[in-house]
Structure formats: C-alpha cells, structure tokens
Amino acid sequence: PTVTFTDDNSRLRADLPTGESIEVLLYGATVISWKDATGDEKLWLSEAAKLDGSKAVRGGIPLVFPVFGTAPDHPQTKDLPQHGFARTSRWEFLGKSTSESMVGVKLDFGLSSATPGLDPKAAALWPFKFNLIYSVTLNPESLTTSIVATNDDAAAPFDCQVLMHTYLRVKDITAVEITGLASAPYTDKVGPSAPSTKTQPATPPTLTITGETDRVYTPTEDAVTVSEAGQPRFRVTRDNLANVVVWNPWADKAAAMADFKPDDGYKNMVCVEPGAVGGWQAVEGGDAFEGAQTIKLVG
Ligand code: BG6
Structure with missing residues (x-):
C-alpha cells in the first residue's frame, strides 16, 4: 500500500493507506x-x-506572513493587507516525499519574491527578496505544518511575523475546554480597553469559550490541548513559535462576515493558532526564520 495522490494544478489531495487524507489549495498553500x-x-x-x-x-x-493583523506603526509592513500576502498568493508545489517507514507524506510548497503567483500587492508593498518553504506533513495521528522563511538579500534585513491560523472543528463550542494556557500572559483584543495585557488564571486550569474571544497568548507550557466534553481531541505543540492565538468570533462577528457560513458555524470551530507574532523576527540577509506546529489527534 502506498500514498495516493492527486493534483489538478489547483488543489492537491493525499490519502494514506491507513485512510487519513489532506487537501491543500495552491492558493495560500491553504490546508x-x-x-x-x-x-x-x-x-x-x-x-x-x-x-x-x-x-x-x-x-x-x-498561513499568516509577514504580518499578523495589521501593523500601522511598523514601517516595513504598515501598508500590507491584514495577515499579509502568503494566504492570498498562489504557491508553487515543490514536490512530495514519503517517510522511510511509508506511514506518512510530506508536501512542500514554495513562495518567493520571484513566484509568478505572488499577490501583486506584496511585491509593491513589501519589496524584500524572500523565499518561503511551507511543508505539510500528514501522519496517521497527526498533521504538521512548518515554515522556513529565508532572506535572500544581504543588503536588506526584514522583519516578519508568522502564524498558522488553524480552524479546528469541534462539535459544540460550549463543551470545549482548552488547557496549556494557565498562568500565561496574553493580549486581549476584545473589550472596551482592547488591546489590553492580562494573565490567564492558574485556576481553573482550563479556558472555556463563552463569547467573542481573540487573544494572543505567550504560553509557558509546551502543549495546548483542546478537549470536548472532557475528552482530549487535539494536542497542539510548537517548534520555535512562542505564541498561540485563540479566536472565536461568536455570533455577531460571525454574522458580519460574508464568507462565514452557516451563521452559527462559530459553534463548530475554534481557532488555535501557533505563531511568532508577539514582536518581530528580524531576518538578516542569508538567514532564515523557522517555525512549526504539530496537531496530534488524541483521545
Ligand atoms: C485572528 C485574529 O487570528 O484572525 C483576529 O486574532 C481576526 O483578530 C481573525 O479577526 C480573522 O482574520 P481574517 O482576516 O481572516 O478575518
């Protein structure tokens, strides 16, 4: 048994012999x-x-790059659209590889300042020589996404932020509990005095979502676990990504987004988004920033 693979030049699909599958659009290299x-x-x-x-x-x-949200006070990225241009560019498929034991598959995608599918806004508003390699690895019990962002111009260092904006599917948001954030400092992007700096209480050790939630955590723990009705479902670990954004738009914000359907779909999702977005990653010419998330199915 081998991995089966289809590519229609717009969407890729890989199926493992054990039954798991992924689909990735070249647009944004979006899983x-x-x-x-x-x-x-x-x-x-x-x-x-x-x-x-x-x-x-x-x-x-x-995939969010090179800016998380908008950054009006950051000269290099102040004119970029929300969450940058990686998610609105057409990436190139670089190839697939299977692991030695043949249990999984890795798909590699590339986007650089020379890629024809680069969002035209990017070249005009962020004129750096960059090269991104984004890899999506499917194994029977886990999905890993990793990025390497290289600066190819010795004369022009750039600052960047990176975030993997994962929308996890849940059955009922009111039964969701998130652990791994206890005692973590966070920026709360919701509320009258937003953005405000807060600290997640140590007790209870779980975060529940009961309304609009938009927080940038700097967890002290290695893993964030999403449980439903007391059962762990997803265990999210990070490599070189210091932050985790937790986002749920809730009813009003969901209804206000034309592309968010059904309106009550916010009950079936929670975004748990590993990233490096608390400050800026300065990438010198010839250097690279690397980061990854692994989402493991548990329970
Ligand atoms: C989250 C941000 O990561 O993405 C939120 O923290 C934002 O503030 C959300 O609303 C969705 O962003 P967008 O651009 O996809 O609507």
Missing part, C-alpha cells in the same frame, strides 16, 4: 481538509469560503 482514518473531518471550513483565489480562505489553515 482545507484533514480527515482521520474514519473520514471524520478535523478542520472547520466555512460553507461560503472562497476557494477560487478571490479571497483568503475562511477556514482550514491559512
């Missing part, structure tokens, strides 16, 4: 589906998500 061996979907994708390259995908795993 839009991740199914376990029983065919159960693990990512939330809006029914109104644009998959034709006209807008960043609402759901799956959009």
Whole structure:
C-alpha cells in the first residue's frame, strides 16, 4: 500500500493507506481538509469560503506572513493587507516525499519574491527578496505544518511575523475546554480597553469559550490541548513559535462576515493558532526564520 495522490494544478489531495487524507489549495498553500482514518473531518471550513483565489480562505489553515493583523506603526509592513500576502498568493508545489517507514507524506510548497503567483500587492508593498518553504506533513495521528522563511538579500534585513491560523472543528463550542494556557500572559483584543495585557488564571486550569474571544497568548507550557466534553481531541505543540492565538468570533462577528457560513458555524470551530507574532523576527540577509506546529489527534 502506498500514498495516493492527486493534483489538478489547483488543489492537491493525499490519502494514506491507513485512510487519513489532506487537501491543500495552491492558493495560500491553504490546508482545507484533514480527515482521520474514519473520514471524520478535523478542520472547520466555512460553507461560503472562497476557494477560487478571490479571497483568503475562511477556514482550514491559512498561513499568516509577514504580518499578523495589521501593523500601522511598523514601517516595513504598515501598508500590507491584514495577515499579509502568503494566504492570498498562489504557491508553487515543490514536490512530495514519503517517510522511510511509508506511514506518512510530506508536501512542500514554495513562495518567493520571484513566484509568478505572488499577490501583486506584496511585491509593491513589501519589496524584500524572500523565499518561503511551507511543508505539510500528514501522519496517521497527526498533521504538521512548518515554515522556513529565508532572506535572500544581504543588503536588506526584514522583519516578519508568522502564524498558522488553524480552524479546528469541534462539535459544540460550549463543551470545549482548552488547557496549556494557565498562568500565561496574553493580549486581549476584545473589550472596551482592547488591546489590553492580562494573565490567564492558574485556576481553573482550563479556558472555556463563552463569547467573542481573540487573544494572543505567550504560553509557558509546551502543549495546548483542546478537549470536548472532557475528552482530549487535539494536542497542539510548537517548534520555535512562542505564541498561540485563540479566536472565536461568536455570533455577531460571525454574522458580519460574508464568507462565514452557516451563521452559527462559530459553534463548530475554534481557532488555535501557533505563531511568532508577539514582536518581530528580524531576518538578516542569508538567514532564515523557522517555525512549526504539530496537531496530534488524541483521545
Ligand atoms: C485572528 C485574529 O487570528 O484572525 C483576529 O486574532 C481576526 O483578530 C481573525 O479577526 C480573522 O482574520 P481574517 O482576516 O481572516 O478575518
């Protein structure tokens, strides 16, 4: 048994012999589906998500680079669109590799300042010589996404932020508990005095989502676990990514997003987004920033 693979020059799909599958759009190198061996979907994708390259995908795993949100006070990125241009560029598929034991598959995608599919806004507004390699690795019990962002111009250092904007699918947001954030400092992007700096209480050790939530955590623990009804479901670990954004738009914000459907879809998702977004990663010419997340299915 081998990995089966399809590529229609717009969307790639890989199926493991054990039954798991992923689908990735070249647009944004966005992972839009991740199914376990029983065919159960693990990512939330809006029914109104644009998959034709006209807008960043609402759901799956959009990749945020080189700016998280907008940064009006940061000269290099102040004019870039929200969350940068990686998610709105058409990436090149570089190839696939299977692991030695043949249990998994790794798909590599590339986007550089010379890629024809680069969002035209990017070249005009962020004129650096960069090269991104984004790898999506599917194993029977886990999905890993990793990025290497290289600066190819010795004369022009750049600053960047990176974030893997994962929309996890859940059955019922009111039954979700998130651990691994206790005592962690965070920036709260919601509320009258937002953004404000807070600290997650040590007790209870779990975060529950009961309304609009948009927080940038700097966890002290290595793993963030998402449980449902007391059962662990996802264990998210990070490599060189200091932050975790937890986002749920809740009813009003969801209804206000034209590409968020159904309106009550916020009950079936929670974004747990590993990233390096607390400050800026300064990348000198010839250097690279690397970071990764692994989402393990547990329970
Ligand atoms: C989150 C941000 O990561 O992404 C939120 O913290 C933002 O503030 C959300 O609303 C969705 O962003 P977008 O651009 O995909 O609507």
